[in-house]
Amino acid sequence: MNKFIVADSANCIGCHACEVACVTSHRQDSWPQQRSDFLPRIRVFFNRKASSATTCRHCNDAPCVGSCPTQALSVANDSVQFTEALCIGCKNCVIACPFGAIGMVANDDDAPQLAQKCDLCRQHPSGQQACVASCPTQALRLMDEAAVNQLRTARQIRSALERPLEGVRGARRNAILNKPPRVGAKKVPADDRLRHFGEIYQPLSERDAEYESERCLYCAQKAWCNWTCPLHNHIPDFIRLVNEGKIIEAAELCHxxxxxxxxxxxxxxQDRLCEGACTLKNEGGSVAIGNLERYITDTALAMGWRPTIDNVAPRPERVAVIGAGPAGLGCADILVRAGVHVDVFDRHPEIGGLLTFGIPPFKLDKNVLERRRDVFSAMGVNFHLNQEVGRDVAFADLLKNYDAVFLGVGTYGLMAAGLEGEKRPRRDSGAAVSDCQHPRGDGARRERRVSADRHQGETRGGAWRRRYGDGLPAHRRSPRGRERNLRLPSR
Structure with missing residues (x-):
């Protein structure tokens, strides 16, 4: 009898840990370089009510084996195995498989598509099935003849004696998902936000950080949230360190x-990336991963911790980085950690690029960038601010004096929306804007009255009313049963 993997839908929580484990185990435990390379041999399907995983059943009389004209599929070691060198990409096996467990993939952009299916991790050094080992609820199980007979006997006993099996079906799933609801960062009250442009979201307190970290399921060390993070941050691990009170260790891991x-x-x-992939998203709310990431570094820096390169041996190479935006700073950080001498040139008086001059302070306090500049400077990065390459510094001199030049000039150009007529000449107009207090005296409401003089006579602008709360921002559409946020001008 062939071995196969089966999923218990009653205990599956839809965390995708099996998919991540499958992919990384077939790539020497490393992440794929791009999303198109994420090709698991087991698939999770779930919705709000149920979830389960499906993969190859390694059928005893497998139709895929009989359909293959080159014997690329064969029965070996109590399983159906695939020999890539014999595959011609005919797709007969894909059509023949009743479970949809065989796919066609290309290992390289120029390579032909070949079949791919579960091999029960035959080539993995541990010999253990990665998906089974990574499942946090043991919903996946490797079935052999002994396991099938044991399951059959248990069901016979249950049927004969009319009593349930030991344990409650789905108990592990219910236990692991039994977490308190998300709290996350608190907002500064609207009345206070009227008086300053400080950050809207308050930092987590130690108690709140402990609460949120306790909610994490730790689905796996390489979890679905890791994969959806563009940086593949060690999210479950640094959350666990926060829960253990090891803030310095968590900061070092984040960096x-x-x-x-x-x-x-x-x-x-985060709502579209790591938090959007959190298993608890529909079970009380995702873990506040972004708030915890901010809490870790802010707290560690406040405690006096700084990333160091004391153990890094200096190297002779010199690199010039043009642009102190996110790309340039990331490049400088990686280079200086490798012992390379780095000089960063930027035409602005402060680092950050759009982080400093594009994102408003109520989203990102500018003191954060100033503190980060001090951190980078202490690590050995040399900043040359108010220095525009091509005006204050010759590009030819950089090529001459440095071993390499990194261009991180940023997204300073405008992007076209592709709308009809957007490139037509604009009509000249003048506008005067004045603040006026709402007649009812409600300080949380402001109106901007706009009057515009145009070439074809004078048109009186209407009032754009900005409501605070669920009415933000002002727009033409309004929730059912509520006053419109935009009053159109009356002639």
Whole structure:
């Protein structure tokens, strides 16, 4: 009897840990370089009510084996195995498989598509099935003849004696998902935000950080949140360190994969990335990963910790980095950690690029960038601010004096929306804007009255009312049953 892997849907939580383990185990435990290379041999399907995983059943009389004209598929070691060198990409096996467990993939961009299926991790050094070992609820199980007979006997006993099996079906799933609801960072009250442009979201307190870190399921060391993070941050591990009170260790771990963790924690769209992939997303809310990432570095720096390169041997290479935006800073950080001499040139008076001059302070306090500049400077990065290459510094001199030049000039150019008529000449107009207090005296409401003089007569602008709370921002559409946020001008 062939061995195969089966999933218990009652205990599957849809965490995708099996998919991540499958991919990394077939890539020497490393992450794929791009999303198109993420090709698991086991697939998780889930919705709000149920989830389960499916993979090759290694059928005893496998139709895929009989359909292959080159014997690329064969039965060996109590399983159906695939020999890539014999595959011609005919797709007969894909059509023949009743479980949809065989796919066609290309290892390289120029390579032909060949079949891919579960091999029960036959080539892995440990000999253990990665998906089974990584499942946090033991919902996946390797079945052989003994396991099938044991399951059959247990069901016979249950049927004969009319009593349930030991343990409650789905108990592990319910236990692991039984977490308190998300709290996350608290907002500064709207009345206070009217009086300053400080950050809207308050930092987590020690108690809040402990609460959020306790919610993490730690699905796996390489979890779905790791994969969806563009930097593949060690998310489950640094959350576990926070829960253990090891803030310095957590900060060191964050800096292994990120040059600006406290900034990413503030501005990264976690809801579409790591938090959007969190298993608890539909079970009380995702873990506040971004808030925890910010908390770790802010707290560690406040405690006096700084990343050091004391154990790094200096190298003779010299590199010039043009642009002190995120790309330039990330490049400088990696180079200086490798012992390379780095000089960063930027035409602005402060580092950060769009982080400093594009993102408003209520989203990212500018003191954060100043502190990060001090951190980089202490590591050995030399900043030459207010120095525009081509005006203050000749590009030819950089090529002459440095072993390499990195161009991180940023996204300072405008992007076209591709709309009809967007390149037509604009009509001249003048506008005067004045603040006026709402007649009811509500300080949380402001109106901007705009009057514009145009070439074809004078048109009186309407009032754009900005409501605070769920009415933000002002727009033409409004929730059902509520007053429109935009009053159109009346003639």
């Amino acid at each position: 292994q994969s990120s040059s600006l963790p406290e900034i990413c924690g503030r501005v990264c769209p």
